[in-house]
């Protein structure tokens with residue numbers, strides 16, 4: 425079950441410039457793939473302006489295949505965490521990114537970065553927040569014996585996985601579930617939920633622009 429405003433359904437295609445998104449990744453990139461697929465099929469009216477990875481060998485980078493520019497920005501190439509964050513922010517701003525999507529980005533962004541993109545950063549997390557923030561959310565869910573888990577898309581603020589919740593999708597925990605089986609079931613929901621959340625964000629931005637213009 426996806427709990428989400430369905431106003432994106434009403435958005436007419438091509439009635440505004442595409443939403444420019446920047447996707448931050450560190451690893452596998454299956455959520456990035458879901459965004460690219462939805463964009464390629466026209467389901468998602470968004471342009472992936474840039475994909476940024478903090479890991480040069482992230483499998484996510486191999487998925488891009490010309491669809492979007494891929495940029496590697498490594499922490500070790502920067503003297504401080506602030507300089508690293510700033511390099512990412514500059515790369516996003518250079519490409520006029522409107523929405524920053526954290527799709528398996530395994531670093532915490534600092535306060536300056538959040539200020540520069542306040543209200544324009546979303547993250548996908550594999551639990552029903554506020555339960556189980558941080559790492560190994562699916563393992564935490566199993567250890568606590570919850571019967572329902574799921575995934576959450578939330579706005580990113582200075583807290584760890586604590587920003588306002590935009591959308592959630594529930595996934596039952598089944599008898600005999602392992603961390604792997606539960607993660608796999610949640611991941612499928614993540615792909616749909618993240619795309620819907622981006623659509624909803626684009627729709628809201630479009631509606632706000634109409635209100636301002638009227």
Ligand code: GRF
Nearest residue numbers: 452453454455528548549550
């Ligand atoms: C997902 O489970 C996401 O919720 C979490 O990291 C994982 C990334 O997977 N933040 P992928 O790289 O998108 O396949």
